[in-house]
Amino acid sequence: MAATPFTAPPMDAKATELPKVDEVVDYNNLPCPLPYEEIHRESLMSLKPEVFEGMRFDFNKALGPKFFLSHSVTMGPTEVPSQSPEPIKIPTANYEFGANYIDPKLMLIGRVSHDGRLNARLKADLTDNLIVKGNASLTSEPHMSHAMGTFDYKGTDYRAQLQVGSGTLLGANYIQSVTPHISLGGEIFWAGQHRKSGVGYAARYSNDKTVATGQVASTGMVALSYVQKVSEKLSFATEFSYNHMSKDVTATVGYDAVLRQARVRGKIDSNGCVTGFLEERLNVGLTFILSAELDHKKKDYKFGFGFTAGE
Amino acid sequence: MASNSGRKRIGSSNDSSNAGVLARVTSTVSESSVYRKGKQTANDASFVTKKLLKSTGKAAWIVGTTFLVLALPLIIELERDGQLDALELQQASLLGTPPTTASSKSY
Numbered sequence: 001m002a003a004t005p006f007t008a009p010p011m012d013a014k015a016t017e018l019p020k021v022d023e024v025v026d027y028n029n030l031p032c033p034l035p036y037e038e039i040h041r042e043s044l045m046s047l048k049p050e051v052f053e054g055m056r057f058d059f060n061k062a063l064g065p066k067f068f069l070s071h072s073v074t075m076g077p078t079e080v081p082s083q084s085p086e087p088i089k090i091p092t093a094n095y096e097f098g099a100n101y102i103d104p105k106l107m108l109i110g111r112v113s114h115d116g117r118l119n120a121r122l123k124a125d126l127t128d129n130l131i132v133k134g135n136a137s138l139t140s141e142p143h144m145s146h147a148m149g150t151f152d153y154k155g156t157d158y159r160a161q162l163q164v165g166s167g168t169l170l171g172a173n174y175i176q177s178v179t180p181h182i183s184l185g186g187e188i189f190w191a192g193q194h195r196k197s198g199v200g201y202a203a204r205y206s207n208d209k210t211v212a213t214g215q216v217a218s219t220g221m222v223a224l225s226y227v228q229k230v231s232e233k234l235s236f237a238t239e240f241s242y243n244h245m246s247k248d249v250t251a252t253v254g255y256d257a258v259l260r261q262a263r264v265r266g267k268i269d270s271n272g273c274v275t276g277f278l279e280e281r282l283n284v285g286l287t288f289i290l291s292a293e294l295d296h297k298k299k300d301y302k303f304g305f306g307f308t309a310g311e
Numbered sequence: 312m313a314s315n316s317g318r319k320r321i322g323s324s325n326d327s328s329n330a331g332v333l334a335r336v337t338s339t340v341s342e343s344s345v346y347r348k349g350k351q352t353a354n355d356a357s358f359v360t361k362k363l364l365k366s367t368g369k370a371a372w373i374v375g376t377t378f379l380v381l382a383l384p385l386i387i388e389l390e391r392d393g394q395l396d397a398l399e400l401q402q403a404s405l406l407g408t409p410p411t412t413a414s415s416k417s418y
Contacts (some may be wrong), residue, residue, distance in 0.1 A: 233392075255385070257385060257388065259391075260392060261388075261391065262391070262392075264385045264388050266381040266384070268377065268381065274376075274377045276380040276381055278388070280388070290384070292380045294377065294380055
């Protein structure tokens with residue numbers, strides 16, 4: 001079955017890399033694909049860091065092996081949508097308290113902010129293959145609360161998911177591995193409140209060093225992404241998204257460097273927006289975060305700094 | 312009439328017969344087409360240079376600030392990683408263990 005094995009190329013041979021062998025693909029034993037909503041995971045992680053403006057301080061305190069509390073203080077200007085082209089920024093300060101219980105089979109996360117907004121998440125493994133996820137966000141403003149529940153079934157080489165949400169949101173998606181590297185999936189959804197329904201398709205090719213994904217939806221959205229790992233510390237990512245309804249085209253190129261004590265991410269946009277994000281580990285349990293976003297077109301500059309403390 | 316206006320406006324450049332030598336020379340120079348063309352070209356050149364300087368300045372600003380945000384943190388962090396590597400190498404050689412070279416050539 002196996003042809004004569006040839007050794008790995010001498011250029012970037014690592015000590016642990018096995019010599020590549022010509023294999024016959026075993027179509028009955030394909031790996032389980034990533035969940036449908038995580039199909040763009042690599043490009044999302046590299047290209048969409050959580051940029052913020054102002055100061056941010058997070059503190060996690062562990063009360064037991066699985067339970068920890070979190071305190072989070074953020075101060076800074078937040079943008080208010082306005083009619084004029086100039087964005088209106090209002091300085092706000094926010095304190096959020098959270099309690100988290102994390103277990104391999106059960107995960108409960110709750111966050112409460114000082115202005116009465118509650119955000120709760122649940123993830124439970126009912127059996128080996130069935131996962132239930134729930135997500136609720138309650139506010140004191142009327143008609144702004146919503147909740148969503150998801151049922152995931154994981155098969156040998158496929159995953160199926162059913163979503164039910166408040167405001168009569170229904171969605172289902174399915175993804176299947178067709179070769180050891182390629183997986184294809186589709187989804188349908190129906191939003192009762194806006195009387196909209198849609199179909200979407202997605203494809204993903206992943207390799208040791210590259211990940212390429214594409215997604216199309218009947219709402220007129222096309223998103224393609226490509227991530228290439230240049231070395232074990234540095235990877236480049238690029239994304240192209242097109243919205244047929246609003247004729248918005250955006251292309252993004254970025255990099256992600258994961259070093260031993262720091263993680264640097266940067267990206268540049270076709271809208272003239274440049275972002276940099278740095279997380280540096282100063283000490284055990286103390287991380288320093290710097291975020292910068294320059295929008296050359298709108299001349300809007302946002303800078304933020306923060307700390308994350310705790311185990 | 313030319314002769315009537317000549318008496319009223321003695322130094323006028325229109326009336327060359329009554330004007331002095333210097334006035335006649337400067338008037339021939341300043342009315343020649345070469346001079347006018349040269350002045351027009353100089354004006355155009357200064358306009359274009361100003362526009363070029365402005366746009367180069369704008370481009371330099373955008374490139375400079377983009378480099379500051381995109382590349383400078385990466386350079387600083389890579390330097391620190393290199394220093395950490397060198398420190399480990401030094402410590403390994405101090406303790407007598409042979410240093411591993413696999414991690415030092417990672418990018």
